[in-house]
Amino acid sequence: MDTTQITDAPPPSPRPPVLVPGRAARAATRPGDRVFLGLARGSGIFLLLVMAAIAVFLTWRAAAAISEDEGNFLTTFEWNTAGTEPVFGIAVLAYGTVVSSVIAMLIAVPIAVAIALFLTHYAPRRLSGPIAYVIDLLAAVPSIVYGLWGALILVPHMNGLFGWLDDYLGWTGVFDWEGGPARSMLTVGILLAVMILPIITNVSREVFRQVPRMHEEAALALGATRWEVIRMAVLPFGRSGVISASMLGLGRALGETMAVATVLSPDFLIHGSLLNPGGGTFAQNIASKFGEADEFGRDALIASGLVLFVITLLVNGAARAIIARRKEYSGANA
Structure with missing residues (x-):
C-alpha cells in the first residue's frame, strides 16, 4: 500500500509584523519615515509651545493690570x-x-x-x-x-x-x-x-x-x-x-x-x-x-x-x- 503523502501544498505566508504604538519610532527605519515622524512630532510640540506662550503672555500682562x-x-x-x-x-x-x-x-x-x-x-x-x-x-x-x-x-x-x-x-x-x-x-x-x-x-x-x-x-x-x-x-x-x-x-x-x-x-x-x-x-x-x-x-x-x-x-x-x-x-x- 502506497503511503506517499502529498507535499505540494504551498508554505504558509509569513504573518505581517504587528506595530506597537510605543515602538513607532523604532519602526520608522526609512529616511522618509524618519523625516515625516520628526515633522509630525515637531508640529505637535510647536503647537503646544505656541499655546503656552500665549497663555504666559496674557497672564503676565493681565496680572499687572488686575493688581x-x-x-x-x-x-x-x-x-x-x-x-x-x-x-x-x-x-x-x-x-x-x-x-x-x-x-x-x-x-x-x-x-x-x-x-x-x-x-x-x-x-x-x-x-x-x-x-x-x-x-x-x-x-x-x-x-x-x-x-x-x-x-x-x-x-x-x-x-x-x-x-x-x-x-x-x-x-x-x-x-x-x-x-x-x-x-x-x-x-x-x-x-x-x-x-x-x-x-x-x-x-x-x-x-x-x-x-x-x-x-x-x-x-x-x-x-x-x-x-x-x-x-x-x-x-x-x-x-x-x-x-x-x-x-x-x-x-x-x-x-x-x-x-x-x-x-x-x-x-x-x-x-x-x-x-x-x-x-x-x-x-x-x-x-x-x-x-x-x-x-x-x-x-x-x-x-x-x-x-x-x-x-x-x-x-x-x-x-x-x-x-x-x-x-x-x-x-x-x-
Whole structure:
C-alpha cells in the first residue's frame, strides 16, 4: 500500500509584523519615515509651545493690570482705566458674550442639522449641489460684511419681531421692549447665528455622509420610515460630529469682533430684557477701546482677553469630554 503523502501544498505566508504604538519610532527605519515622524512630532510640540506662550503672555500682562484695579475684576459694572484710580470689571462682558453665543447656538444648530439632513438624505443630487455651494460661499463672507448687513438691513427690520415678542412674551421680562433701535443682544445673537450656520452645516453634512450604508439599509429592511432611519441610524452615528461642529461654531461666536461691534449699542449694564439696546462682549470691547487706550488700558483689555481665552479652552475641553463618551458611535467602530 502506497503511503506517499502529498507535499505540494504551498508554505504558509509569513504573518505581517504587528506595530506597537510605543515602538513607532523604532519602526520608522526609512529616511522618509524618519523625516515625516520628526515633522509630525515637531508640529505637535510647536503647537503646544505656541499655546503656552500665549497663555504666559496674557497672564503676565493681565496680572499687572488686575493688581492696580480698584474694583472687583469679576463683578464690577464699569470700565474706566484712564482715571487716577482705575476701575474695570468683566461682569457685563462675560454676560454679553455668553448670552449672545447661547442665542446663536439655539438658533443655528437645529437649522444647520436640518439643512445637513436635507442635503444628504432628502434633496436630489441636482439640488443638493447648488445649495451646498451657496452655503460654502456664506462661510467665506468677511465679518465686516456681515456687520454692515446687520446694521443696515437686519436692525431696521427687527422692530416687527420685537413688537410681537413684547406683545406675547413681554410679561416674562426677558422679551420686554421699551422701544428704540434694535441694537440688542437678541439682534447680535441672530447675526451670529447666520455667521456660524455655514460652519455647522458643512461639518454636519460631511459627518452624515459617512454613515455606513449597511446601517440605513438594515433599518429600511426592518420596515423603518425615512425619518426612523435618520433617528435610529444617522443621528446616533453623527452625534459626536455634530457636537464638534457646534463647538467650532461656538468658538467663532465667542470671539466674533467686527460684526458685533457694528451692530451692538454698547454700555456697561446687564439688561434683563434681550430686546433693549445695550450690553457688550469681550471681543467687541477690545476692538472698540484698544486704539484709544494707553499702556495700562491695553493691559486691562488683555486681562479681559485672558478670560475669553480661558472660556474658549473650557468649551473645547467640555466638547472633547462629550465626544470621548460617544466613542461607540465613531466611524472606526462602524
